[in-house]
Amino acid sequence: MERAFDRQDAPRMWRMSDEAGRRxxxxxxxxxRRxxxxxxxxxxxxxxxDVLGSFRSDRLVAVEGGVPFALVRARSTxxxxxxxxxxxxxxVPVVPRGAGTGLSGAANALDGCVVLxxxxxxxxxxxxxxxxxxxxQPGVLNAAVKRAAAEHGLSYPPDPSSFEICSIGGNLATNAxxxxxxxxxxxxxxxxxxxxxxxxxxxxxxxxRTVKRRAGYDLVSLFVGxxxxxxxxxxxxxxxRPARGATATALxxxxxxxxAAVAVRTVAGSRLHVSALELMDRVTVRAVEAMRPFGxxxxxxxxxxxxxxxxxxxxxxxxxxxxxxxxxxEVVTAEDPREQEWLWAARRDALPALDRLGATLxxxxxxxxGRIEELLVATERIAREHRTTVALLGHAGDGxxxxxxVFDPADAAARAAALAACDEVMALAIALGGSVTGEHGVxxxxxxxxxxxxDPVALATMRSLKRLLDPAGILNPGKAI
Amino acid sequence: MERAFDRQDAPRMWRMSDEAGRRxxxxxxxxxRRxxxxxxxxxxxxxxxDVLGSFRSDRLVAVEGGVPFALVRARSTxxxxxxxxxxxxxxVPVVPRGAGTGLSGAANALDGCVVLxxxxxxxxxxxxxxxxxxxxQPGVLNAAVKRAAAEHGLSYPPDPSSFEICSIGGNLATNAxxxxxxxxxxxxxxxxxxxxxxxxxxxxxxxxRTVKRRAGYDLVSLFVGxxxxxxxxxxxxxxxRPARGATATALxxxxxxxxAAVAVRTVAGSRLHVSALELMDRVTVRAVEAMRPFGxxxxxxxxxxxxxxxxxxxxxxxxxxxxxxxxxxEVVTAEDPREQEWLWAARRDALPALDRLGATLxxxxxxxxGRIEELLVATERIAREHRTTVALLGHAGDGxxxxxxVFDPADAAARAAALAACDEVMALAIALGGSVTGEHGVxxxxxxxxxxxxDPVALATMRSLKRLLDPAGILNPGKAI
Numbered sequence: 001m002e003r004a005f006d007r008q009d010a011p012r013m014w015r016m017s018d019e020a021g022r023r024x025x026x027x028x029x030x031x032x033r034r035x036x037x038x039x040x041x042x043x044x045x046x047x048x049x050d051v052l053g054s055f056r057s058d059r060l061v062a063v064e065g066g067v068p069f070a071l072v073r074a075r076s077t078x079x080x081x082x083x084x085x086x087x088x089x090x091x092v093p094v095v096p097r098g099a100g101t102g103l104s105g106a107a108n109a110l111d112g113c114v115v116l117x118x119x120x121x122x123x124x125x126x127x128x129x130x131x132x133x134x135x136x137q138p139g140v141l142n143a144a145v146k147r148a149a150a151e152h153g154l155s156y157p158p159d160p161s162s163f164e165i166c167s168i169g170g171n172l173a174t175n176a177x178x179x180x181x182x183x184x185x186x187x188x189x190x191x192x193x194x195x196x197x198x199x200x201x202x203x204x205x206x207x208x209r210t211v212k213r214r215a216g217y218d219l220v221s222l223f224v225g226x227x228x229x230x231x232x233x234x235x236x237x238x239x240x241r242p243a244r245g246a247t248a249t250a251l252x253x254x255x256x257x258x259x260a261a262v263a264v265r266t267v268a269g270s271r272l273h274v275s276a277l278e279l280m281d282r283v284t285v286r287a288v289e290a291m292r293p294f295g296x297x298x299x300x301x302x303x304x305x306x307x308x309x310x311x312x313x314x315x316x317x318x319x320x321x322x323x324x325x326x327x328x329x330e331v332v333t334a335e336d337p338r339e340q341e342w343l344w345a346a347r348r349d350a351l352p353a354l355d356r357l358g359a360t361l362x363x364x365x366x367x368x369x370g371r372i373e374e375l376l377v378a379t380e381r382i383a384r385e386h387r388t389t390v391a392l393l394g395h396a397g398d399g400x401x402x403x404x405x406v407f408d409p410a411d412a413a414a415r416a417a418a419l420a421a422c423d424e425v426m427a428l429a430i431a432l433g434g435s436v437t438g439e440h441g442v443x444x445x446x447x448x449x450x451x452x453x454x455d456p457v458a459l460a461t462m463r464s465l466k467r468l469l470d471p472a473g474i475l476n477p478g479k480a481i
Numbered sequence: 482m483e484r485a486f487d488r489q490d491a492p493r494m495w496r497m498s499d500e501a502g503r504r505x506x507x508x509x510x511x512x513x514r515r516x517x518x519x520x521x522x523x524x525x526x527x528x529x530x531d532v533l534g535s536f537r538s539d540r541l542v543a544v545e546g547g548v549p550f551a552l553v554r555a556r557s558t559x560x561x562x563x564x565x566x567x568x569x570x571x572x573v574p575v576v577p578r579g580a581g582t583g584l585s586g587a588a589n590a591l592d593g594c595v596v597l598x599x600x601x602x603x604x605x606x607x608x609x610x611x612x613x614x615x616x617x618q619p620g621v622l623n624a625a626v627k628r629a630a631a632e633h634g635l636s637y638p639p640d641p642s643s644f645e646i647c648s649i650g651g652n653l654a655t656n657a658x659x660x661x662x663x664x665x666x667x668x669x670x671x672x673x674x675x676x677x678x679x680x681x682x683x684x685x686x687x688x689x690r691t692v693k694r695r696a697g698y699d700l701v702s703l704f705v706g707x708x709x710x711x712x713x714x715x716x717x718x719x720x721x722r723p724a725r726g727a728t729a730t731a732l733x734x735x736x737x738x739x740x741a742a743v744a745v746r747t748v749a750g751s752r753l754h755v756s757a758l759e760l761m762d763r764v765t766v767r768a769v770e771a772m773r774p775f776g777x778x779x780x781x782x783x784x785x786x787x788x789x790x791x792x793x794x795x796x797x798x799x800x801x802x803x804x805x806x807x808x809x810x811e812v813v814t815a816e817d818p819r820e821q822e823w824l825w826a827a828r829r830d831a832l833p834a835l836d837r838l839g840a841t842l843x844x845x846x847x848x849x850x851g852r853i854e855e856l857l858v859a860t861e862r863i864a865r866e867h868r869t870t871v872a873l874l875g876h877a878g879d880g881x882x883x884x885x886x887v888f889d890p891a892d893a894a895a896r897a898a899a900l901a902a903c904d905e906v907m908a909l910a911i912a913l914g915g916s917v918t919g920e921h922g923v924x925x926x927x928x929x930x931x932x933x934x935x936d937p938v939a940l941a942t943m944r945s946l947k948r949l950l951d952p953a954g955i956l957n958p959g960k961a962i
Contacts, residue, residue: 128851129750130746130849130850130851131850131851132750132850133849174694175693175694177693186694188694188699188702189666189670198938198942202938203938204936204938204939204942205936205938205939208849208914208916209849210847210848210849210879210880210881210914210915210916210919211879211880212656212658212667212847212879212880212881212920213655213656213658213667213669213706213916213918213919213920213922214847214915214916214918214919214934215916215917215918215923215927215930215934216923216931216935216940216943216961216962217703217706217707217711217943217961217962218669218702218703218705218706219942219943221699221702222698222699222702222703224699225698225699226698230698242750242751242752243752269610269611269613269723270723271726271791310752310791310793312791312793313794366693366695367691368611368612368614368689368690368691369612369613370609370611370612398691398692398693399691399693433689433690433691434691434695435689435691435695435696436696437694437695437696438691438693438694439693441694442697449696450696450697453696454697455685455686455687457679457683457684457686458685458686458687458697461679461685461950462697462698462700464949465698465946465949468945468949469942480697480698481698
């Protein structure tokens with residue numbers, strides 16, 4: 001659906017940051033691009049190549065983004081409506097963009113597209129502790145919502161690792177999850193209402209401040225996770241929860257992956273209030289210890305880090321018992337906040353520590369709870385077969401793992417091996433009844449798996465929904481679906 | 482979208498239960514109906530009027546259903562596909578039907594429609610305690626899922642009052658909630674995957690056994706709550722939760738509605754694990770006491786019944802403190818299961834007790850937590866103005882109330898007054914930022930409020946989704962949307 005735009009145009013743009021150059025650039029633009037710019041008020045679109053350069057890619061290292069021909073930094077719903085109306089009229093593709101921290105290429109530019117940044121719409125419009133909601137614009141950071149909620153003794157559960165730098169708009173686009181959403185739910189479950197600009201430029205409002213159903217179909221859930229392909233979110237009403245009660249953390253080391261997988265099942269299936277259940281394998285733990293020693297057991301095949309909330313008297317003992325019954329050799333528990341913080345710092349260090357070993361390619365697969373062991377064991381085998389390094393880590397409690405392939409970025413063969421292994425792990429997740437994405441989205445990177453993962457009638461239905469809502473095909477074409 | 486079918490045909494059908502009569506009936510049928518029957522294997526459709534008579538209405542007393550011309554009791558997904566394919570080819574409307582316990586007319590027959598009963602598809606196909614799922618057919622009763630889950634130490638949270646007699650298919654159609662879903666979530670949050678037959682007869686499978694996002698758009702949430710207007714569910718994968726831990730129950734009586742509303746806000750917004758938070762007003766309590774004396778305070782303006790799960794040492798004291806701070810004159814607490822059961826029996830008696838006073842018309846409005854007092858006070862005023870009796874009761878914890886209008890069914894004016902008051906309460910809920918339905922659905926009964934509740938762009942979008950998925954308009958036309 002992407003419009004014809006000659007990539008050869010791109011270098012020309014990069015030379016033209018002066019006014020005369022700009023005019024020459026505009027004169028040489030294809031007619032549809034010129035018509036698009038003409039439809040916008042002066043100054044709304046930026047075509048300065050120095051600026052455009054930083055809006056090409058998100059954080060997916062595997063695929064480089066295209067070269068946009070213009071950037072719009074929307075300041076209002078009306079700005080977004082103008083852009084989409086002009087895009088539909090001219091057929092110019094639009095790539096909506098939040099903070100650019102995505103890992104699937106969903107925010108990657110297409111050659112000749114308009115990048116529509118929502119980061120200037122960054123106001124928290126309201127926090128209502130009685131209704132238990134925050135009303136925010138899409139450019140607000142996840143961490144800012146958490147802070148605003150905390151001021152009222154409330155919390156916002158969705159918790160991607162990038163929470164300090166990722167935007168709510170991006171969280172909505174990918175249906176972000178993260179570490180501490182086992183109890184409070186992921187982004188979709190935390191979204192009560194949306195304002196969305198459709199491809200036509202019309203503004204749609206769906207949902208409300210109530211937590212059960214309302215009249216009509218659930219459009220909110222349809223837009224959440226649609227990666228900017230069905231509309232652009234300009235306002236979200238988010239559900240806040242009571243602040244977290246007393247927490248406790250346990251760290252359990254297992255001699256085998258099988259043992260850790262059993263513990264994941266029994267702990268996640270128990271009545272304990274498990275708010276986080278993370279797994280790190282030996283490769284991960286060794287990388288962490290090499291960067292900053294925490295005293296983790298570098299011989300363990302798998303280490304679980306488990307956080308409980310609203311801890312009852314016997315809860316830690318029950319948790320330790322479940323871990324030991326599953327074969328944990330060592331279980332460390334902490335109730336003191338600083339000790340807990342220390343344990344979690346090890347988990348947070350995992351990705352930076354792996355980054356020191358080479359380029360990293362993060363996968364994002366999810367499988368049913370009963371298939372975790374198969375996923376992990378087979379992933380290690382796949383990495384061996386491709387002679388690439390894989391670190392197994394992820395949100396084990398919901399079966400969502402981020403196998404991370406580490407390779408020398410200068411070695412094209414190593415890169416190819418990592419990509420091939422990553423593909424095989426995605427195919428494996430599908431074979432195990434899971435999905436190629438648990439929270440990062442499909443983007444461009446996983447699109448070639450849609451036919452394999454999805455039922456053909458479901459995929460055809462999704463694509464017909466896309467055509468219905470975006471008949472000109474201007475909204476983030478080539479992504480998600 | 483409903484096809485022309487002369488209601489005059491109906492009485493004729495009722496006289497023709499013999500074979501000769503049947504043949505005469507078929508010969509006289511409009512060509513589209515004849516073509517529909519001809520497209521089905523012999524014996525799949527029943528046209529016996531004695532049978533059809535009991536498939537006209539659901540439990541909404543306000544509106545009588547139409548007269549169907551045929552009934553199909555589907556035994557398989559293939560049966561459903563046959564029916565929908567034939568219906569789309571001939572334009573004959575199909576009304577899918579579960580147990581018929583709905584309260585919004587969503588399962589009411591249309592004159593000349595086919596009723597498609599799913600109650601013969603009543604098998605629990607699988608319960609997998611490791612993955613934490615049950616795979617069931619739509620005719621399985623909610624109570625049967627709860628029982629099957631309990632055998633594995635698990636629970637199924639959605640909990641409509643009719644759970645012993647309502648079907649999962651109907652729960653999915655209406656996105657049912659109920660009493661004890663404050664923690665575990667309503668039907669949509671408990672549905673991981675669906676098999677759905679589309680109007681075309683194609684079979685679609687969406688979702689999976691994982692609890693986070695998967696590739697593509699969220700079709701599962703789109704079908705849940707769509708009241709049979711987008712497709713017919715033939716299989717559902719439901720999320721099971723750990724069995725409920727120790728519970729405790731408190732009953733708190735308030736001299737004012739305002740005090741009870743404050744308690745609802747503070748209790749629901751607290752860190753206590755509130756699994757149910759029900760309200761009964763004076764009218765309700767008096768009706769209950771008149772039927773079976775529980776010793777409830779018949780002078781209290783409002784009585785709250787609150788259930789906690791996973792009760793910690795101080796939880797009941799904290800709960801009692803919150804109730805007293807909001808002005809509760811009396812708080813009774815119970816930890817003994819039998820004592821708790823006794824308190825909940827009073828709540829379960831509420832509707833039967835009200836039924837003894839006359840015909841009852843149950844509303845199903847929902848408002849944000851901050852607007853509960855306004856809703857309740859204004860509902861009493863509206864009832865007074867219309868000289869009708871209203872009993873206020875409902876799931877206060879999520880702002881979902883069932884104001885129940887009680888009237889003499891033989892008195893047409895009283896019936897009209899109840900209906901008028903009910904309409905005014907729905908308009909009020911919308912004005913307070915709420916909805917005309919929190920769990921019963923729109924059906925036929927609340928459809929005239931869609932334009933008032935929904936944003937026009939959202940409503941137009943929903944209707945275009947309906948046309949996309951059901952171009953012939955055969956799926957439960959005139960309902961939901």
